[in-house]
Amino acid sequence: MINKIANIVLVGPMGSGKTSVGRRLACVLKRDFFDSDFEIVARTGVSIDHIFDVEGEEGFRQRETSMLSELCDISNIVIATGGGIVIKAENRALLKNNSFVVYLASSVEQLVMRTARSKSRPLLEKSTNREQTIRDILEVREPLYQEVADVVIDTTGKKLYAIINEIKKSIPQ
Structure with missing residues (x-):
């Protein structure tokens, strides 16, 4: 059950549309919008790539937990x-506490296409085979996304407004 103070949290792999969908969903629902990665960058003054380079993935994950x-x-x-928010059990517990969690799922092909031009994806930067890297990441994270999700929305081939409408219909009143 969602109440007036519950947050709507979008989870899913890189390229699934969390930021685009979240920004528009917040407008439609007349709520404030926050992107946890953007907030980390704003707070630290450096890119996520830089945090990965200096502190490693573990350092970034600690910052991510704190921000969440x-x-x-x-x-x-x-x-x-x-x-990667779902990797840590502590984050999964935070997500399940008074939040309505929407898992934005996408096909591997769509994720590859959406991340093809991105230069700010540390886990893909050094990859020689982006598709395989995305498949490997999904293999680990898919059960974790499912674990925290109150609803799963497949975004493959869908327009932004169709996704927003599906989410709106799924939110318990």
Whole structure:
């Protein structure tokens, strides 16, 4: 059940549309929007790539947990998370506490297409086979996305407004 103070949190792999969908969903629902990755960049003043380079993935994941905790303390907002937010059990517990979690799923082909030109995806930067890297990441994370999700929306081949409408219909009143 969702109440007036519950947040709507979008999870899913990189390229699934969390930021685009979240920004528009927040407008439609008249809520504030936060992107956890953007908030980390704003707070640190450096790119996520830089954090990965200096602190490694573990350092970034610690910052991610801290930011998620802060965002979850704000009421009635829409949060887009980073693709790896579900890796840590602590984050999965935070996501399940007073949030309506939407898993934006996409086909591997669509994820490859959507991330093809991106230069700010540390886990794909050094990859010589982006498709295989995405498949490997999904293999690990898919069960975790499913675990935290209140609803799964497949975004493959869908327009932004169709996705927004599906999410709106799935939110318990």
